[in-house]
Amino acid sequence: MTSRFTHFIGSMLVLASAASSSGQGVYTNFVRQVQLPTGTQYDVSVDSKGSQLSALAINPGGARFELWTILSDPLTSYLLDNQYVSSYTPNASVYITTEDPYTTIPRTRCDRPFKVTYTVSGLLSGANDPAASKSVTFMRYIQSYGSNGTGIDIDRTQASLKTKTTITGNGTSTLNYAVTAVPGGPLTKIWGEENFKIYTIADTNAPASQLCSAMVQMWPVADGSIAGITSGQLIRVAMPTLTLTYNDLYPASTTYVQVYQGNPVLGTTGTVVPGSALVLNETLPVDRVLTVSGYDSVINADGTWTMELITITPFGVDRLAYVTFSVNRMISMNGTFTTNNN
Amino acid sequence: MKRIHLISILAACVQASGLYAAAPTAGLVWRDVVTHEQLVVRAAAAAKNDPMLKLPPSTVDETLVARPQDILTTSDIISFGGLATLVPKRAILQIPVSYRDRITYVKGSKFKSWPDFFRVNRGWISALEVSREQAEGKDPIDAETRKVLTDGGNLVVAVYKGGPISVLPLKDDKAATDSSKTSTPAKP
DSSP: OGGGGOOOOHHHHHHHHHHHTOTTSOEEEEEEEEETTTOOEEEEOOOSSOOOOOSSOOOTTOEEEEEEEEETTTTEEEEEEEEEEOSSSOEEEEEEEOSOOOOSSOEEETTSOEEEEEEEEOOOOOTTSOGGGTOEEEEEEEEEOOTTOOOTTOOGGGOEEEEEEEEOSOEEEEEEESSOOOOOSSTTOOOEEEEEEEEOOOOSSOOSOEEEEEEEEEEOOOEEEEESOOTTOEEOSSOOOEEEEEEEEOSEEEEEEEEEESSOOTTOOOEEOTTOOEEEEOSSOEEEEEEEOOOGGGOOSSEEEEEEEEEEETTEEEEEEEEEEEEOOEEEOOOOOOOOOO | OOEEEHHHHHHHHSOOOOOEEOOOOTTOOEEEOOOHHHHHHHHHHHHHTOGGGGSOBOOOOGGGSOOOOOTTTSEEEEEETTEEEEEETTOEEEOOGGGGGGSSOOTTOEEOOHHHHHHTOTTTEEEEEOOHHHHTTSSOOOHHHHHHHHHHTOEEEEEETTEEBOOOOOTTOOSOOSOSSOOOOOOO
16 A cells, blocks of 8 residues: 555656756756645655655545656746556556657657557456546547647647547557558658557546556658659760759658669669768758769769669668669760871 | 770769768668558558557546646746746745745746755745645644744745645635735646
């Protein structure tokens, strides 16, 4: 029972340490404990990482722990996490995994799968047990950031409820999703997030309150083009200047143009065109336009060549564009040599 | 006819820029970039096979779930000397007239935790340790203590084991509290 009346704040503080280290501003973290049903509010001083017991024991009505971070200038508050704890409500946790190993915020591309794993424990089933101890509500919310949106300062109370279900049994389960349900058009250009939340059942002590939540960000599929050389073009002299357009490159990606002899064969490893490479380790998608010239050294023979624009992400290698052209630098001259022997 | 290979001429003129090895792609899946049409098909299948739909549906009214209120609206901000902190509303028990202009956020102030802010402002802030019962409005703060605080002339913040805590009105006392800037605690 002791564990029901105290709460370890450790897991939320991992998020707090990431927020405070931002190079964009000074953030200060606060943990606020809201006692229910009295409404008494208590601020807990904590380190940026670690765990500790709350000095204020939880009433039988429970308490909600809120982790906030405050940006000093401009003055802005961000709710990083919140969790409700009481003497009889179940425990729950949820996390999301994707193919992207990025650890700060789960993220993936809008065409890629992701998994949601949840664990519920402490659910009771006795006839005299409180209703709030017998089941929890599991909700899935989706929210678009809009085209080229970043998610910063969005109002998450405006997220759309996609699915609402009931969990009545203890245990761990994993849900597999093939693609996101965040709306947008076209479906290759989705900016948004999905949130999976588990709530208690409301009773006389407290309204339905969040036990846990997990969020995953969705970023668009990249696209790109190669301009300056056309399909079937015959190159006789110098290679033409290229204009490479990269749109919505995934935050963790390596993008470049490669060339190889012969017709297009997906999966061929070619030679990188100098000046075309862009390596990203960002938090948001990136657009870029590059101009490349003087790359003749990589076209080192006559014949048919393929030029491909590819991007490498945690999800594999995507060919964004390609063009096939011919090179013939052979010059034929008609002439004669004559000598004059005097 | 004499053939002159043009590339040999160009090679003498082209400044070598070096050959770049392609990034390692061994073991990675190669694909042409997915199209909108392909995703339409995938999305339809995903919606039909939503794994959450295998769980029993819920009739809970999601609009009634408790949502934390913005901490900036449920707190009082104290600023002084380029620093600021926040405490729950109703935690400030006494605000001398001369300090009223410090109960607000001064633009440019750097936020600090309560312990760090209090440590450098002890000269004009007093922390009054209250009991849980006093914080919940079940027991009053005795008059003698209040008089000492009033005579001291400091800003007084209620704390519980060192952390700022809101002090609810006495359950059978409908009068306003001493603090001029407190408000009823936010309901969950």
